[in-house]
Amino acid sequence: MHTPSFCSYNSLDNEDYQGLIDKINKIRGFGLSKILTIPQIAILGDQSSGKSSVLEAITQLSFPRNKDTCTRFATQVNLRQSTRVEMMAFIEGEDTFNEKYRATQSVTWDIYEIVSGANDILCSGIAISEKVLEITISGPALAPLTVIDLPGYINTTLDGQDKSIIKTIHDINTKYIKDNRTIILAVVPANVDLNNMYVLGEAERYDPHHWRTVPIVTKPDTVEPDLLPSLVDILLNRRKQMKHGYLVMRNSSFKDIEMGWEESKQKEDEFFKSSPLWNQVPEERKGRVNVKNFLGELLYNHIKKELPHLKRDILDLIECGEKDIQAMGLPITSLGSAKIRYIEHILKLRGSLTSLLNGQYSFEHINDQKLQNGETTGFNGDEDDDDDDEDDEQYNSLEASKDPKTIIDEIGHSFIRSWLQKLYEGYNVSMTRDQHILPKDKIKKLVLRYKGNELPGFISFNTFTQIYSETLVQWKSITKEHVSSIHYQLHKAITEVISSTTDPRLSDLLLSEFDQFYKGQVNLIDETVQDIFDDESSPFTLNKYFYDTILSRRKAKAEKEIKNKMNELQGGRFAVHDVEQQLSSFGGVEKLANVNYNENLAILDLEEQLISYCKVARKRIVDVVLLQTIERQMIKRINRYFDKLIAVDDSAISSRLIEPPTKTTRRQELQTRVEILRKSLYEL
Secondary structure (H helix, E strand, O other), rough: OOOOOOOOOOOOOOOOHHHHHHHHHHHHOOOHHHHOOOEEEEEEEOOOOOOOHHHHHHHHOOOOOOOOOOOOOOEEEEEOOOOOOEEEEOOOOOOOHHHHHOOOOOOOOOOOHHHHHHHHHHHOOOOOOEEEEEEEEEEEOOOEEEEEEOOOEEOOOOOOOOHHHHHHHHHHHHHHHHOOEEEEEEEOOOOOHHHOEEHHHHHHHOOOOOOOEEEEEHHHOOOOOHHHHHHHHOOOOOOOOOOOOOEEOOOOOOHHHHOOOHHHHHHHHHOOOOOOHHHHOOOOHEEHHHHHHHHHHHHHHHHHHHHHHHHHHHHHHHHHHHHHHHOOOOOOOOHHHHHHHHHHHHHHHHHHHHHHHHHOOOOOHHHHHHHHHOOOOOOOOOOOHHHHHHHHHHHHHHHHHHHHHHHHHHHHOOOOOHHHHHHHHHHHHHHHOOOOOOHHHHHHHHHHHHHHOOOOOOOOHHHHHHHHHHHHHHHHHHHHHHHHHHHHHHHHHHHHHHHHHHOHHHHHHHHHHHHHHHHHHHHHHHHHHHHHHHOOOOOOOHHHHHHHHHHHHHHHHHHHHHHHHHHHOOOOOHHHHHHHHHHHHHHHHHHOOOOOOHHHHHHHHHHHHHHEEEEEEEEHHHHHHHHHHHHHHHHHOOHHHHHHHHHOHHHHHHHHHHOOHHHHHHHHHHHHHHHHHHHHHHOO
């Protein structure tokens, strides 16, 4: 087998070129090419189009040409300029192969042996492998270049061949063709019409303006003499124009397989002197040496153009990688560290939640919510500070009519105490608006229904209680509806706080424990509401407001009744001051208000008692319900929830926080990836 002599014919012998290629080779050595595509040249073409010969001519390496050992996987050849002569082969994930063909300071490995060994590993049981054989050769006389030989396109399969091979080859090649950092070296045999070349059609699909496509015409010695002018027209970019024009190279045939690179070059030079027509084709576009120089120049300019974009992509990937690592949190490997982390989260959650429930908002919290809501001004309220009871009453009625969700949407879940107060006000307004005080005719019917053995003109306490219960039933219904809505919305707000302030790994555990706590507190709330209304079923008050209200209403009503009666008796002949004198002679309104009532007056008096008592009872119920249900069971006893969290079993904590092997591996992969990206960015 022929060992390459590594003679250099590259005209790009300048420091800028060498420095740039060295950088690309160095970051490729870091492993960046496994993360991002790096400017490179890919050789594509139909099967038997002469791809292997092109690779051989450019790299000075003799590759196998029989169908059993070639074009079954991509082969990347890296040529590096170095003071040391080295050669190595690498396949990702194949440690045994990589160990065998690791870098050695003498080019002793035979290419046939390397390719055959790779073929045994990659194509055992399959026709085409998606893995890449990477061969790297370094030497002082080598011109830096990287080329990738890809499997040739086929349109049909032989008997017994897997038909999926067609699609597999297509998918492998497309991955390279569509990448903007890959120069497409499209191998086109001279004896095939360009219109029938599948590779040109595929290249044009992903490179419609031919910025990256360079057709290289092979097998020019197979063209009949009378067709040579037409071929020269193509090479002069006259038939199908390409941005970078065309290249041409004479292939070594099978009978020349034992011929050395220098001898093959000499034979190629003689061929291009065989016809005067070849003189029309510029020297820099024909022959293996000139083709290699052309591709080196093209790759150099391509690298310079892509370098800023490559740096930007590296920066973006570093940022994404660091975010992924940060999102994974600090690694936890033991139960002790897991429990410490768990307690830290519980303390943080307790501090945040209790502050929100008590309305102790930090400036940081307020500013964060303002930013989220898009608020830019400080004070948006009405500048008129005058109080107006009527306006307040209308406002309260309006607020009470709002759906609880609407109120929370306006204020936001992050200000729990604020919207909770609004919901309290809504309950209070509903109780005021819907006192369900019965009309007089209804009271009269109920008096007759519930009448006992009391004397005419008297109303028993039992009758009062029965009639009052009619209103109490309505209040209970209103209370249950509002209380249920309040603690339901409170549950939603607290679960949102838990979800947003805790480690995602713990969210399901903390939410599950809160649901259990919530269900228990809801049961206590329902029992408390029932107890409150059981107590209220027996009217009772020592509130002076009740007595004052009754006396005030009795006085006003008696005064009005006596005035009407006096006016009626006197035919309206007495002035107001005369009526007052008459009232004074009777001992005043207070005395007249205590005279015996008939049945109708007793019913009217009962109405006044109901109105007065309902005012007292309603105010008491609203305060007691809110204080003993929501405030006591949901707000003040939230610590019971944290007591439950402290008692959580260790296994539940460890299963969520101790890092599993898969996550550790993923973390290491991310860290390695970011390290490669950082080193590459620094190098560039």
